[in-house]
Amino acid sequence: MKNVNRLFGKTSLALAIGFAAIGSVSAATISVGDGAGLVGGGGTTPAQIAVTYVGDGVTVGYQATLSYDTANLDVVSQNVDGGICGVNDGAGTITIIDGTPDSSVLGDKVTCNLTFTLDAGVADGDVFTLDLNNALYSDADANPSPGPHTENDGEITVSDAPPDIILAFNPDPNVVFPGGTSGTNTVADIDVTVGSGTVGTGTIDNCVLGGANPGAFQILNGTAVVPPADTIDLQVTLANSALSATLTCDLDDASAATQKVFNLSAPAGTPVPAPEFTSTPAPGSALTCNGAPGSVQNTSVTITNAGDLALTFNCSVSGDPAFSLASGGVGNLAGGASQAVNVECTVPAEDAPAAVGSLDCTTNDPAFSAVDYPLSSVAATAPPPIAQPNVVPASSMWSQLSLIGLLAALGLLVVGIRRK
Known part of the structure; x- marks a missing residue:
């Protein structure tokens, strides 16, 4: 009952009008079933709704008319099991006839199926009566059958069809952006259409980026309400390496x-x-040129172009006048080339404060448009002199007496050893 298809101008409802076996009773009964018509999406009601004939053990045939609202309903009839229900006067009356060819008792059965189509003007809550009239019954002798007979009317109640739109996406789920020059933007769209269904709308919104490189991507339009067809619009700034991300959106459809x-x-x-x-x-590294007080020292930086377009640079020295640019301060380097920038400094006097300055370079590389190297120079302190021992001159009297005493002692030592 929930499967509804959109048609232009009408919503169809299938009603099975017939006669189902319920068992023999004392009075024949014809009952038109009730139907539920759906609007808002069109299509045919999938379930057939039965109208029953219950026999009385005597009746061999009957005839009745069914009236309906031609201003809001159209009908297509289908005969079933010998019944006839195709006689339609076009003014809202269908004639239903059924009976047995051999005048045997007419049992419980389905006589015909009717499919009603609702016009575009119907609305939720409308009720249309299927009015059963003019019922005639006959027995085997074509006489009125004994006992009471019952005719039960039916009705079609109109209600809004539930939404059944399911969205479709292209591409799905992998969205590949076109290539281009690094640093430029390229765009990609996700087409959002109706995949199935006819009632209501489907919505995709509240999209967020995640994954490896979400910062490189941008959501230009992250909401689509379908129908009509719409797109999710995306952009990426290309880099020297491949990029990826995920796009996660809220989905509101019949899925x-x-x-x-x-x-x-x-x-x-x-x-x-x-x-x-x-x-x-x-x-940005610090450069030093320390040395003896008052000496001239050198320090340097080697600049290299690791790119593939000419690198230009211009370097100068600032700070203490003890520093000066010796050579290499201006350069125009092809890719892969290098050049040394030499700085000369005069070392301050001993115990004087360190001289400080800066080697300042500007370049045409946007990532290093200005680069400064701190400079410093301080005097190297000479180590203190090593203390010398007091030495007695060998030619003095005291040195001679000391030598004679030493030799005498050695002689006595030798004599003592021999006596032993």
Whole structure:
């Protein structure tokens, strides 16, 4: 009962009008079933609704008319099991006839099926009566059958059809951005259409980026309400390496899912020729030129272009006048080339404060448009003199007497050893 298809101008309702076996009773009964018509999406009601004939053990045939509202309903009839229900006067009356060819008792049965179509003007809550009239019954002798007979009317109740739209996406789930030059933007769209269903709308919104490189991607439009068809619009800034991210959105349609996830990817961009500043020591490193007080010392930085476009630079010295640029302060380097920038300094006097300054370079590499190397110079302190022992001159009287005493002692030692 929930499957509804959109048609232009009408909503169809299938009513099975017939006669189902219930068992023999004392009075024949014709009953038109009730139907539930759905509006808002069109289509045919999938379930057939039965109208029953219950025999009385005597009746061999009957005839009745069924009236309906032609201003709001159309009908298509189908005969079943010998019954006839195709006689329609076009003014809202169908004639139903059924009976046995051999005048045997007419049992419980289905006589015909009727499919009603609701016009576009009907609305939720409308009720249309299927009015059963003019019932005639006959027995085997074509005489009125004994006992009472019952005719039960039916009705069609109109209600709003439940939403059944399920969204479709293209591409899904992998969204691949076109390539281009590194640093430029490329865009990709996700087409959002009706995958199935006819009633209501489907919505995708509240999209957020995640994954490896969400910062490289941008959501230009993250909401789509369908129908009509719409798009989710995305953008990425290409880099020298491939990029990826995820796009997770809230989903509101007739499917069971509440979220939709897309995988975003962008190829590596074509590199833009550019200079790339590097140096030894590293950019910003401190440079020293210490030495003896008043001496002239040297320190240097080697600048290299690691890029593929000419690197230009201009270096100067600031700070204490003890520092000066000796050579190499201006350069224009092809890719892979290097140049030394030499700084000369005069070492301050001993115990004087250290001289400080800076080697300041500007370049055409945007990442290193200004690079400063701190400079310092301090005098090397000479070590204190080593103390010398007092030495007695060998030519003095005291040295001679000391030597004679030493030799005498050695002689006595030798004599003592021999006597032993």
